[in-house]
Amino acid sequence: MKTVLSLLLCLVASSALADGKLLGTPGASTFEGAGGGGLVPWATISGYGSKTEFGGAAFYNNVRLADFNMDIVGAAIGYDNRWELSAAHQVMEAAANGAEMAQTVYGAKLRLAGDLIFTKAPQLSVGVQYRDLHDPAMGFNRGASDDNGVDYYLAATKMWMNGPFHRNLLVNLTARATKANQTGMLGFGSADDSGYEFQLETSAGLFLNRHWAVGFEYKQKPDRLSQPEDDWWNVWAVFFANKHVSVMAAFADLGSIIGSDRQRGPYISLQFAL
Amino acid sequence: MMKLLTRPYLTPLLLSLLISACAGMGNQSSLYQQLGGQPAIDTMVDRLIVLHAQTPEIQQYFEQSNLQRFRDKLSEFICFISDGPCEYSGDSMALTHGGMYISDREFNTGVDLMIQAMDDSGISLSARNQLLARLARLRSDIIEQ
Ligand code: HEM
Numbered sequence: 445m446k447t448v449l450s451l452l453l454c455l456v457a458s459s460a461l462a463d464g465k466l467l468g469t470p471g472a473s474t475f476e477g478a479g480g481g482g483l484v485p486w487a488t489i490s491g492y493g494s495k496t497e498f499g500g501a502a503f504y505n506n507v508r509l510a511d512f513n514m515d516i517v518g519a520a521i522g523y524d525n526r527w528e529l530s531a532a533h534q535v536m537e538a539a540a541n542g543a544e545m546a547q548t549v550y551g552a553k554l555r556l557a558g559d560l561i562f563t564k565a566p567q568l569s570v571g572v573q574y575r576d577l578h579d580p581a582m583g584f585n586r587g588a589s590d591d592n593g594v595d596y597y598l599a600a601t602k603m604w605m606n607g608p609f610h611r612n613l614l615v616n617l618t619a620r621a622t623k624a625n626q627t628g629m630l631g632f633g634s635a636d637d638s639g640y641e642f643q644l645e646t647s648a649g650l651f652l653n654r655h656w657a658v659g660f661e662y663k664q665k666p667d668r669l670s671q672p673e674d675d676w677w678n679v680w681a682v683f684f685a686n687k688h689v690s691v692m693a694a695f696a697d698l699g700s701i702i703g704s705d706r707q708r709g710p711y712i713s714l715q716f717a718l
Numbered sequence: 719m720m721k722l723l724t725r726p727y728l729t730p731l732l733l734s735l736l737i738s739a740c741a742g743m744g745n746q747s748s749l750y751q752q753l754g755g756q757p758a759i760d761t762m763v764d765r766l767i768v769l770h771a772q773t774p775e776i777q778q779y780f781e782q783s784n785l786q787r788f789r790d791k792l793s794e795f796i797c798f799i800s801d802g803p804c805e806y807s808g809d810s811m812a813l814t815h816g817g818m819y820i821s822d823r824e825f826n827t828g829v830d831l832m833i834q835a836m837d838d839s840g841i842s843l844s845a846r847n848q849l850l851a852r853l854a855r856l857r858s859d860i861i862e863q
Contacts, residue, residue, distance in 0.1 A: 464823030466830060494823040525822070562857045606851035610844035653843055654833070 464494030465525070467654055468684045469560055469603065471614075472692045473503035473715050476549045476627070477518035477532030478571060480599070481647040482680055482694050482711060483663045486616045487569035487601040489528045489555055490520035491718050492687050498523050501717040507696055509707040513537050520551075528553040528571075536629055538702075545629040546578040560614075566602035573597075575628035582702065583631025586669040593632035595622040612651035614659070619644055625669050626701065634668045641666040649680075657682050674699020678711060690715045749852075750802030752845040756793075759802075763793045766835040773831060775824055799852050811859040825861045829853070 471488045474480040479490035479501065491499020498521065505516040518532030530551040537544050553571035560567045573595040577583060580591035597620040607613025621640040623632040632638075643666065649659025663676040680694035694711035701707045753759060767789060770776045780788070791808035798806040808814070820828075829850070836846045 463830075464821075464826050466826055466833075494826060495821060497823065562854055604851070605854055606848050610847045612847060654837075 463492045463687050464497055465492045465499075465687075466561070467687055468651060468657060468682075468690075470499070470501070470522075470717065472682055472690065472713060473501050473505070473518060473520065473532075475505055475507070475514075475516050475532065475534065475713075476551065476573060477503075477520055477530035478551045478553055478573070479520055479522070479528060479530070480618075481616065481649070481659070481661045482678055482692055482696070482713060483661045483676055484616060484618050484645040484647045485551075485553070485571055485597060485599055486618070486647065487555060487558075487567040487599040488560060489522040489525050489553065489569075490530065491522040493522050493718075494525045496524055499525075499718050501715050503713055503715040505711070505713040507698075507711045508709045509696075509698060509701070510709060511539050511704040512701060512707060513539060518549075526555045534629070543582070544579070545582055545626075547628050548576050548578070549628065550574045550576075560601055560603050561605060566600040569599050569601075571595075571597045571599065575624060575632070577628055577631055580631050583625060583629070583669075586625075586630060586671055586702070587634045588625050588631025588669060589635055589638050590623070590632035593623045593628060595620055595624060597621070607650065609650075612657075614647070614649045614651075614657075616647040617644065618646070622666065625666065626673050627665070630669060630673075630702070637668050641668075649682075655684050657684075671703050672700050680711070688717055690717065748802065749800040749845060749848050750797060753796075753800055753841055753849065754839075754845075756797060756802070758839055758841055759796050759800075760793055762832075762835045762839040762841060763789055763796070765838050766792075766831060769831040769835055773827065776828060776831065779818060779820070779824075796849070800849060811856050815860045820861045822861060825857060 470490055470492060471479050471486050472481060474482060474485050478485040479488050480486035490501045493499025500521040502519040507514040514536045516532055516534045520528055520530035522528045532549045535544060535546045551571060551573040553569050555569045558565045558567040575593050577591045597618050599618040601616040603612055603614045605612055620643045622643060623640055625631055643664040645663040647659060647661040649657045651657045658681045660679045661677060665673055665675055667673050676698050678694040678696040680692055682690060682692040684690045692713040696711040697708040767785060770780060794804050795806050797804035
């Protein structure tokens with residue numbers, strides 16, 4: 445985690461300032477560090493670097509639910525508008541007793557084909573995420589069988605310059621293979637089912653103007669522990685002040701979490717990009 | 719399995735439908751008119767030339783160029799591509815930009831400056847996006863060759 449952040453700082457210092465992408469087109473930072481929306485990784489590569497350039501993003505993300513508070517810091521580095529490495533540290537704390545679930549998510553993404561805007565076909569990327577749960581007790585108590593896991597995903601993302609109302613429209617579809625319970629916060633697999641599950645995730649967003657975009661996301665999740673978990677969704681608005689600073693504010697519904705239903709609330713994410 | 723059939727993949731589907739539905743309706747006036755006709759296009763091209771001059775990575779390409787010709791041809795080109803009353807009399811995009819080896823990044827910077835120039839010339843967001851969508855299709859004729 446620290447290495448990623450210091451690498452990013454080096455990039456800033458070396459001042460190879462990349463701004464080879466159009467404002468807003470790299471998207472935001474997901475809660476898992478990969479570039480995308482808030483919850484769903486996109487085929488876009490973090491940061492404003494285009495061919496042969498470095499770019500990157502660092503973010504702080506807070507989600508305030510009825511009974512939990514989630515704090516996340518993370519960063520991603522993009523190279524050549526083709527590769528992305530990311531890391532995020534997530535801590536979810538129960539408001540009632542301070543019990544914590546924490547994990548680190550490391551990700552790598554490779555753009556396979558296409559360009560978000562300029563090709564007819566969508567931009568296509570594959571990604572892997574390695575999740576390392578810090579204290580697996582909560583997950584193990586509820587039937588999880590592992591404290592780390594690897595996800596694989598394929599994302600297709602397309603932006604139409606002249607979408608509805610002559611606004612830029614972005615649509616994303618991501619297919620994920622995962623064993624994670626509550627995205628890994630409650631471990632991986634279960635005693636009687638430790639195979640991969642196939643899940644779909646989607647985002648759509650409309651740029652109201654150059655700086656503001658609004659949209660929503662939906663993320664399917666497996667449900668195989670003793671306490672139920674739900675699919676997640678959110679509605680978001682993001683403000684790109686410029687190519688370096690953006691803020692995403694969302695209302696997120698994370699469903700039921702370790703027995704507490706209706707966990708929803710404000711989601712805010714502050715991103716610095718290059 | 720039931721879960722698989724729910725919402726996620728419906729979004730792109732529904733939105734694609736929405737886009738194709740929206741494409742057919744709406745503004746009846748030509749894009750040329752929506753841009754504000756020749757006066758607005760000329761203002762935008764003049765502004766673009768100033769912005770080019772202020773941006774070294776773009777300016778370097780224009781060092782040997784006849785700016786009067788560039789101004790006239792680009793203005794004509796935008797009139798033509800926005801369904802205005804012009805015939806384009808300049809060279810094709812491939813012929814013009816061939817041999818320049820304009821990079822992906824420089825192309826995007828160029829588009830950024832065009833957006834800026836349209837903004838500064840009071841062209842509406844909706845007209846701007848329609849024009850950008852038409853210009854975007856030319857990218858493969860302009861870059862990396
Ligand atoms: C959508 C983007 C673009 C469009 C529609 C466009 C259009 C045009 C047009 C219509 C001309 C005049 C052709 C003629 O004189 O017959 C021209 C010339 C030129 N363009 Fe572009 N252009 C674009 C992007 C770029 C970019 C990104 C660069 C450089 C980074 C560039 C560099 C030039 C230069 C240097 C000339 C002058 C050539 C000469 O002096 O003969 N263009 N462009």
